[in-house]
Amino acid sequence: MRSAFSALAGSLLLAASCLFAQNGGVQVPQSIEAGSSFSLQSAGSGKAALYIVGPNQVLKREIELGQSTFFAPGSLYNAGHYLVLLKTDNSTEKSELNVTATSKPSEVSFLARPSRLPVDLHDGITGAVYVFDVYNNLITVPAPVTFELLNPSGTKQTQVVTTHNGSAFTAMDSTRQQGADKFTARVGDVDSTRIVGQVPGDPCGIKMSAKPAGRQILLETEPLRDCSGNTVPDGTIVTFTESYADAQATVDVPLKRGVAQVDMPAHNGALLSAASGVVLGNQIRWEKQ
């Protein structure tokens, strides 16, 4: 009965570590893998209560000293540092036990930002991962994570980053072509994918023409494209401005089928211009036709 735990030596049948820690008469493994089965063989006779206590899990077993106590797979599955107590009628033995995450990834928590961004932006897309095992324990041993950014045209950026304390991150450039890219993080045979929309950037330039239309002037842009050649999306606002004498008229026009057009009053000597965002187009001085 005395020091019942001391008789546990050599009787722990573990799938994981078989190292033992001694703390007085208590002998328990230093470490086991989460969810693995194990058995305790105690000596002596009579009843005792076995407690395995941690913030993430608690177990209690009424055991018969001198018999084997089997913990089935999945009994102790939360990684953590546990206090082990064996309480008999007249003593309490204490020890500590580490339960480590399993080494096989089961889930990748993947944070990818942003979901939509302009094309051709350096380090514009970021991804961070945390790697978990089947019991939702963070796997803190280093593991390689493959990040892939796949464009609809088939071009691919790949980076391999090793986790540290269970996390890893990357930054990638948005590609020069608009479309929905697949951003994937893969660890072992587990992966997680996010869609990153790449949209045209600001117009690279604005070229406007003017022609008479009755008593008005018809102003029209050429199709607007960004500096990578992608068509600027319909709905983008182009601002036309007409300045004459001391007056000024301004009209905001959304792009339709890539171009913007508007009729403005024909004032002799008026200065006509177009702009979108921070991009200025050409200027035209209107002379009486």
Added chain:
Amino acid sequence: MLKSLLALVILMNTLMNATAGQAAAQANVRIESSVSLKGSRVLEPQTASVVIHDYLQSWHSLSAALEQNRANLLDTDFVGTARDKMGDTVREQATLGLTTHYHDRSHDIQIVFYSPEGLSIELTDTVEYEVQVEDHGAVIGSQQMHARYVVVLTPTEARWKVRVFQTQS
């Protein structure tokens, strides 16, 4: 970069000397240099101090919840996996007639990762704490423990909450 991080550590030490007394009772709190901080996002000193403050508060919630077997006490400071696991522990304890008392004595904290999009912060904490176990009101035993925790926090409406809370061997 190195200079600013060292400045951050000094500021955090100053701030935490003030907050430690409130947040972790008599627990000693030491903030380690974050010169090896991973991530492309700059960690502002104010962010760091708030994160550590909220993390230290979580030890109070943990302690109260496991002492009173009230899972709802975890809601202030825990979310996701950490909340689920500790909530399960509270239920297991209640079923078994157990209560546990956690008293943190000292923390040695290092922020190791700030994710680029700002939605998670990871820290390590070498903690010394005492655990006492009671079974149906009778003290079974207590032990001084020493463990290195890995903690991931995420921002919520008003505070950073602990999403991952486990030890590292």
